[in-house]
Amino acid sequence: MKKMVLLVLILLLTGFVFGQEPIRFRGAYIGESLSDFVDCSSGKAKALKDGYKSHGKLCEKGMGSISRLKNRAILGVKEEGEVFGFNESKLIAIQIFVANEDWDQVRDDLTGKLGMPVKDIPQVYQNLFGARWEYGQGFWQSGEVLAFAHVKVAELGGRAINQPFTNNPETEGIEITITNLEVARHLRLLGPSRNTLD
Numbered sequence: 001m002k003k004m005v006l007l008v009l010i011l012l013l014t015g016f017v018f019g020q021e022p023i024r025f026r027g028a029y030i031g032e033s034l035s036d037f038v039d040c041s042s043g044k045a046k047a048l049k050d051g052y053k054s055h056g057k058l059c060e061k062g063m064g065s066i067s068r069l070k071n072r073a074i075l076g077v078k079e080e081g082e083v084f085g086f087n088e089s090k091l092i093a094i095q096i097f098v099a100n101e102d103w104d105q106v107r108d109d110l111t112g113k114l115g116m117p118v119k120d121i122p123q124v125y126q127n128l129f130g131a132r133w134e135y136g137q138g139f140w141q142s143g144e145v146l147a148f149a150h151v152k153v154a155e156l157g158g159r160a161i162n163q164p165f166t167n168n169p170e171t172e173g174i175e176i177t178i179t180n181l182e183v184a185r186h187l188r189l190l191g192p193s194r195n196t197l198d
Contacts, residue, residue: 023113023145025094026082030145030180034058034089037066062089072099078173092183098174101151103136106174110147114140123150125160125169133160133169146184149176 022029028037037052038045040059047054047066056064069081078099085093098106111117118141122134137150152172154161160169 025178032091034086063087094178096176101171103151106149110140114142144180147178
């Protein structure tokens, strides 16, 4: 009897009996079922959330996305909203677009959900006269959940587009991508999984 009580206590403490609550972003979590987002009863994907549009072959192959995006044009175009990406009828990626450049707030929010960033190295831009600008970017991991966030700098041909009056690089808000280890490895976001010398 004591062994059974001890086993139940260990399972409760490690989260196996009740399971851990998934980490949610904009009300969704990686691995969530497509049926929580779209209705396929008519054969055509109908988004269950108001204001969302479906894209791809969600009902036929379980692949595609639903999104709610809008552009703000205040001294430059900034995107706002989210995109939920699906494969095999499971949510595999969440992209969130924040229309401001409050990097500290986004960094604090991600740190609150996923812990301290694994990498937190700013993007650096420099003009021909030596002026430098640094914009935040970071990479977080908690278990199987990964997040990459950065201030989106408008670029053309690999060079930052400068604002007309200040000559500072034009920014388009903050982009956050959330996925899992399996998808990140498949997309080679993590680099090679083995040491090249092995």
